[in-house]
Amino acid sequence: MKVGKITIIGAGNMGGAIVNGLLKSGYIEPSAITIADPRKNVLEGFQAKGVNTFQDNLEAAKTADLVILAVKPYHVEKVIDQIKPALTLDKIIVSIAAGVSLSDLAKLIGNESIIFRVMPNTAISLQESMTCISGNGQADAHLETVQTLFDQLGKTVVIQEELMAAATVLASCGTAFALRYVRAAMQGGVEMGFGAEMAQFITAQTVKGAVQLIMNTGHHPEREIDKVTTPRGITITGINEMEHKGFSSSVIQGLIASFNKIERG
Template sequence: MNIHIIGGGNLGAAIAIGLAQFTTSNSITVTRRNIQLIAHLAGYGITVSADNTSGIANADMVVLAIKPWQADAVLDEILPHLNGKTIASAASGVTLEHLHAKVAGTNTVLRIMPNIAVQYGASATCVSAKAEDVSKTGAVMELFDRVGTSVLIDEKLMDAATVLGACGTAFALRYIRASMQAGIEIGFDAKTALAIAAQTALGATQMLLKEQAHPEQLIDKVTTPQGCTIAGLNEMEHEGFSSSLIKGIKTSLKQIKG
């Protein structure tokens, strides 16, 4: 595929690097007004440009990795060059209805929500499309399956997907940071504490994905009667561990919806 990514910020650059590293036979272009900020992408074999329309006529897929308030201006700029393209928008809150109104015709419009772990082939990417376009999502989902996992969801859940899958990266990192800090308090140096905390979180995640089990089933494997694990878990719950996380996710969703 010829993939044209408009927006070379954190997410756009991460998508480009992930696709460059974990897929083959794709030509990738990233555009950003300040081209110096994306110059490093050339080291991955990615074409960089300050012109959003540069080479776009040859693109199979155009990814909008831009801020919501930039969407209309960017679409107006590139519309004369769009014919028979797949437009995959990662602009949070910009609806399929709005996108269709802007680029209606021969183009297929999708919404995608990857997270920055796409750079390491570990994104949880959500995809949504209008009913008549669902059959056209296969190539995009196959592409994002190469850089993590993809799931097709109803558009009404895209804001929730942003919170759970994109904001969720920060929430998971905050847990690891807290675990690291606790590790320092119980005797480890910072580097060792971080290495143990990060690898433990990775191991727990891999167990869940491979065993396809409920978290509590796996928790049961490491808790013993009157043991230290259950004592720690109960103390965390007494202090509101689960409820505070749930409240945080719901607060983030409320913020997106305004």
């Protein structure tokens, strides 16, 4: 079933990105979208786009069929407390707060409520998110509704909740990790003679093409790497130097450090 009215609580990086992705998708009318935030100035831009805006979370949540909690994890408890009178058992509640479990949410909202944990990334504003979804027992009957909604905003997978921390690191933090590669390559490009803007354009298009090579074929990355690394050639010289300096190991250790941060707080 297609979702009716959506309320997003929190108009920051992610709340704002979700609204922009929804507007871009045309999946639901701007008038069916509501966003709430205490900061009046961030709401004005959304109001101009025809979205309903509120500084009062409870008022914002009252009319919704689906409520997305897009506040920092340490604000989740307070926000749920504020909107609880509006969280009737027919409402779908979606939390994108990193590290806040379904059982944490059920303790705050109620065991009988329909609760999803959804982990998108900032590319949701361009309908290019990788979004991982898991839900509680009550959520099963509404999975199609929620997955179809996030399908409008990129790619989705339904996962076991125990993988949510790993999903957060790979898919959500992953945007920043990937862009650090892009920035590093740009710095190298500038040292070799390109202006920063041209280095960014060349690097970004190269990364986009490399990603499409594996996405369009399903090939393992090494299969495509093998096509680039001429024996005794230039690429293998650079790649081996990167590995001597710990490239893969550094990426893996960074992922695990982020994972441990979620798991241990």
